[in-house]
Amino acid sequence: MNELHENHTAAWLTQAVIDSASTAPDARLRTIFSSLIEHLHAFVREVELTPEEWMAGIEFLTATGQKCDGVRQEFILLSDTIGVSMLVDALASRVASGGTESTVLGPFFTTDAHDVAAGGSIAKAGAGQPLFVSGRVRDTSGQPVANAVIEVWEVDGTGTYDVQYADRVEPDCRGRLHTDANGAFDFRGIRPVSYSIPGDGPVGAMLAALGRHTMRPAHVHFKIESRGHVPLTTAIYAKGDQYLNGDAVFGVKPSLIGDFVRHDDAAEMRERGCDTPFFTLERDFVLVPVQVAAPA
């Protein structure tokens, strides 16, 4: 047991906290804890955080946790809006170069999407303007990736995810697809619109205090998995959207902007079975093969 230090100073304190975890069995946890304590304490010292500001922080974090429920994840939203999600993504995606770039999962992915056959619709009728999405999944050597599982999800025409409806009984505007032998996929959805992230919680209050808006540019989420390839979580953003340069969660990358093309030709509309103009998006995805570790 150490002597109690006569000078219980800020500098002593940081080291004492780090030292308290010196016998943690997990070396990685020790590394993470030490770095977190160093940086968190450095922040507190740098701004000379006052007791009142500290209490405001405690109350903010508490409210953020208490806003979470089965369909609302306010801490992911917080992480998204302060760039931590995209930073983790940026660090992780360095190992998967050559493939389609990744972006934030966001707080609206669910695991209950229905299987949708090729050409089928992920959205119930009337959810928004028709969108037809098609493309191919291939690997970095150009080979088609057959039987990849593609989860897609998006807002409806009002800018709302299905889980944001209190009376949701089953998934809408989301589905699970499989690529064919040529790596091709094809589904009908709705044209995504730009929308506000949930602004009625602590994160919304934070963004308001920071003078920030809550909007995201229109996009469709894609989560693609295939045996032997690095899983890909990404999204395609609508070219020309006014929020491409001010996304509330910093998720847009130039390579992920796609052209959602409008079609209003009567013959085309008939051919697609639409009585209104529709949109198309053609987009391929590239997966990175999992590296096989060289024998030691």
Next chain:
Amino acid sequence: MNELHENHTAAWLTQAVIDSASTAPDARLRTIFSSLIEHLHAFVREVELTPEEWMAGIEFLTATGQKCDGVRQEFILLSDTIGVSMLVDALASRVASGGTESTVLGPFFTTDAHDVAAGGSIAKAGAGQPLFVSGRVRDTSGQPVANAVIEVWEVDGTGTYDVQYADRVEPDCRGRLHTDANGAFDFRGIRPVSYSIPGDGPVGAMLAALGRHTMRPAHVHFKIESRGHVPLTTAIYAKGDQYLNGDAVFGVKPSLIGDFVRHDDAAEMRERGCDTPFFTLERDFVLVPVQVAAPA
């Protein structure tokens, strides 16, 4: 609107997040936000936080928020156990030199303590071994501070705060005292014991993973307020306690260690109205006068 940066790198991201708050109306909030983002992102980059570790962090913070209720504040407990509470205290108390040192408020202060007359008891009969506390409150020039409000609270003889009992109907082992014209105070409580902070929540799980114990040395909390003086939140720790050098919340300062003296003389016991040995603590507190700002 800025051009979308072609290199959506980690470094670009940190600056983009900071810039997003550049129009926040509150300059202090801008300062705090910028520093927090710099340090938080630096931590993520330094340890190369993985998506799995990030998700573990999200789940930990969510569980911490959801553990909070009217009588449990798990985020304050987290702040205490990672030294942030004592760091904020250390920074704040630099302005109050010459007075009694401060320490953590902790998560167990309540506002419903009853008024207790001089010499009265803050603890119901049988809560633990009898303790008689007496002392004086004075200012840094030695003058007595009359009519100061002293909130005191402590665990009972089993190491439990009243709010930790599910069937709590009214305060126990806590009270509100007032100093007399000589600055004196005097109350009966129970001898505090070392105890475990609540270990059944996310913070307990964290401490276990870090190889840390959850114990605090025995102490009595004091929160002293008087018009014209800097408020003082402190505690007196029991000399000889085995956890003085390993306090789970880093709250012990050498100047705050007091001698809880045991008395087992039959005549003394009779005089105090005790049928068991009792303890005494004599302890003065020094308040710092509020600085009157010099005219500009």
